[in-house]
Structures are given as C-alpha cells and as structure tokens.
Amino acid sequence: MTADPRLFAHDPQRRWSEAPAPAGWHELRPSPARARSRTALRSAPEPLAAQVTEALPGEALERLADEGEWTWVRTVHDGYLGWARAADVGAGWTPDLEVEALRAHAYAAPRVSAPIVAELCRGARLAAGAGEVVTEEHRRWQPVTLPGGQAGWVQAVVLSPLAVPDPASFALTLLGAPYVWGGRSAWGLDCSGLTQLAYAACGLSLPRDADQQHAALSTVDVPRRGDLAFFPGHVGLMLDGRQMVHANATAMAVSVDTLGEGEYGGRLLASLRGYGRWPGPEAR
Structure with missing residues (x-):
C-alpha cells in the first residue's frame, strides 16, 4: 500500500525521505519545534500555495528540512505535513499553559487598554511568565511567555477550562x-x-x-x-x-x-x- 503523502515525508523532486530512505537520497531526521503563532502550512514552499492545515500558537511540530525561507514540518498531534515560513517556526520548548477560550489576545501589560501583542485561540500553548498574577479591577492577569519568546499578559479567564458536554x-x-x-x-x-x-x-x-x-x-x-x-x-x-x-x-x-x-x-x-x-x- 502506498504511504499517504499527507503523512509520510517523501519528496522525489528533492530526493528527500524519512526512513527508510532510498539509496542515494537524503534521509530526513525530524527535530522538535513549535509554531510561533497561528502558522499556515502550505502544499509547497511558495506564498501562493494552498494552505493545507494550520499550526496553532505554541503547537508542537517536527522540523524535517529547510529550503530558503521555508521549512518542511509535521504537526505532532495529527502527523500532517506542510511547508511553513521558517520565521514562523521556533525551537522546541516546554509550555505549561493552554488557552481554553475560542479566541483571545495577549497584552503588553496587565490591563485591557494595553497594546495587543498576540492573537491566540483555543489550543494555543504558552509558558507561565516571570512574576506574580496581577489583580486589576477584579480581573486576574497571568504573566506569560509567548511561543516566540515575547513576554505578555492574558486574563486568567482565557485559561479556564470550558464545560463541553459533547x-x-x-x-x-x-x-x-x-x-x-x-x-x-x-x-x-x-x-x-x-x-x-x-x-x-x-x-x-x-x-x-x-x-x-x-x-x-x-x-x-x-x-x-x-x-x-x-x-x-x-x-x-x-x-x-x-x-x-x-x-x-x-x-x-x-x-x-x-x-x-x-x-x-x-x-x-x-x-x-x-x-x-x-x-x-x-x-x-
């Protein structure tokens, strides 16, 4: 049975393949990575290529190979392949917070009038930042480190699990x-x-x-x-x-x-x- 090209990394044009690679091909060795933000994964290393899936902020990836400004990656949670801009893919790290709100923002300071520094969504992964939780007008603000390494603040409510009956x-x-x-x-x-x-x-x-x-x-x-x-x-x-x-x-x-x-x-x-x-x- 032919391997699914959406899941198995094998590129005859570039003679790249994950193990087992044919003789004379470059065998791909995945390394851990994370999406820096909501990152489009495309069918080819071209800006106008179709988006085949999307990596959410902080989501775990495997980096397979680089080509110019692009990198070939796989989403860890479902094993799906795609090309992302290399600038949107960071090194592997260990987040300890997950966004539960459908949509959310991270702010430059613990107040709603502060500049927005990141767009977040359910499933985004963050790390707890330095400092203590701040209470401002009955709102609890959590310091976080964003997937790209930038410091920010989110309201604690966006990290609170939602009741999902089905x-x-x-x-x-x-x-x-x-x-x-x-x-x-x-x-x-x-x-x-x-x-x-x-x-x-x-x-x-x-x-x-x-x-x-x-x-x-x-x-x-x-x-x-x-x-x-x-x-x-x-x-x-x-x-x-x-x-x-x-x-x-x-x-x-x-x-x-x-x-x-x-x-x-x-x-x-x-x-x-x-x-x-x-x-x-x-x-x-």
Missing part, C-alpha cells in the same frame, strides 16, 4: 466563525478542522482531513447527535437525525443546515456518502 455542543459555539480553507481555529476553519476541533474538545482525536476521518470512524446507517456526515470532500457534525453543523464555503461560515430541506439541503442529501460514529466509548 462535540455537537462545542461545534455550536463556533456558529458564524469564518470559513477558511485549511483553518483550525475560531479565527477561521474548514469543515474537517471544525469536526477535529469539536471532537478534541471532548478528548477524542480525529485525523485532519474528511476522508481520513471517514476511514477512522465506524459506519452507521441512522445518525444520532455527534455522528459525522460525509460528502465528497466535505464533512459535517450531526445535531440530530437531520440537522448538521458544518463549516462550509456556501455560507462562508459555520452554519446549521438540514439534510433534504431547501435547495442546499437537498444537494447535501443527494451527495451524502454515509455517517460515521466514534468506534469506542464516548468521552462524555
């Missing part, structure tokens, strides 16, 4: 979030980015792309809340037997649609390829 409930918190091809955060995400994020909020790890998610789940004929619905190149998360929440390029946002209802719902139902259910015990 993946469908989490997906609904993202209604209206912009559709972005390859995106994985509330600042912008695609269909499989939404389902991966929603399942992860409940401790369930899905692969990155819709076809990979389809292969990972158990096929069911009658959907229930939390199951995934699959279409050619698309995936949505079922709210019940007919309603589905999904990030889509028709609304250019996360929206709720009903299979078989209206012109768009009719097209969705006609192209439905089946439903998938988490194969083991549910996390909630």
Whole structure:
C-alpha cells in the first residue's frame, strides 16, 4: 500500500525521505519545534500555495528540512505535513499553559487598554511568565511567555477550562466563525478542522482531513447527535437525525443546515456518502 503523502515525508523532486530512505537520497531526521503563532502550512514552499492545515500558537511540530525561507514540518498531534515560513517556526520548548477560550489576545501589560501583542485561540500553548498574577479591577492577569519568546499578559479567564458536554455542543459555539480553507481555529476553519476541533474538545482525536476521518470512524446507517456526515470532500457534525453543523464555503461560515430541506439541503442529501460514529466509548 502506498504511504499517504499527507503523512509520510517523501519528496522525489528533492530526493528527500524519512526512513527508510532510498539509496542515494537524503534521509530526513525530524527535530522538535513549535509554531510561533497561528502558522499556515502550505502544499509547497511558495506564498501562493494552498494552505493545507494550520499550526496553532505554541503547537508542537517536527522540523524535517529547510529550503530558503521555508521549512518542511509535521504537526505532532495529527502527523500532517506542510511547508511553513521558517520565521514562523521556533525551537522546541516546554509550555505549561493552554488557552481554553475560542479566541483571545495577549497584552503588553496587565490591563485591557494595553497594546495587543498576540492573537491566540483555543489550543494555543504558552509558558507561565516571570512574576506574580496581577489583580486589576477584579480581573486576574497571568504573566506569560509567548511561543516566540515575547513576554505578555492574558486574563486568567482565557485559561479556564470550558464545560463541553459533547462535540455537537462545542461545534455550536463556533456558529458564524469564518470559513477558511485549511483553518483550525475560531479565527477561521474548514469543515474537517471544525469536526477535529469539536471532537478534541471532548478528548477524542480525529485525523485532519474528511476522508481520513471517514476511514477512522465506524459506519452507521441512522445518525444520532455527534455522528459525522460525509460528502465528497466535505464533512459535517450531526445535531440530530437531520440537522448538521458544518463549516462550509456556501455560507462562508459555520452554519446549521438540514439534510433534504431547501435547495442546499437537498444537494447535501443527494451527495451524502454515509455517517460515521466514534468506534469506542464516548468521552462524555
């Protein structure tokens, strides 16, 4: 079986490959790295190449090879390959804080009027900074070190875990979030980015792309809340037997649609390829 090029680093043009590399090729040796900010991973080392996925601030990466201003990396959490600007990839370090808010900012000082120094999102990783927590007008400010090494402050509330009863409930918190091809955060995400994020909020790890998610789940004929619905190149998360929440390029946002209802719902139902259910015990 041919290795999936989204996951296995093998480049005939550059004669690069991870082990086992063919004779005469350069064998890639991954080194630990972290994304300095929300970082686009592209299909090629070119600024206009398609974004295939996104690394969140502070997210763990493997650096595979460098070419000019670009570096070939793999996201550790799902093993996905892509090209990032080398300036957006830093050395490996050990964060000890995780952002729980859907969207957040880091500030230059512990007050809301201070300049914003970083854009954060759920899943961003930070390190506790030097100094003590500061209370200002009943707000608790946590000093942090950002993935690029810069000092900043975040309100402690953005680090507080959110109650997530199930993946469908989490997906609904993202209604209206912009559709972005390859995106994985509330600042912008695609269909499989939404389902991966929603399942992860409940401790369930899905692969990155819709076809990979389809292969990972158990096929069911009658959907229930939390199951995934699959279409050619698309995936949505079922709210019940007919309603589905999904990030889509028709609304250019996360929206709720009903299979078989209206012109768009009719097209969705006609192209439905089946439903998938988490194969083991549910996390909630």
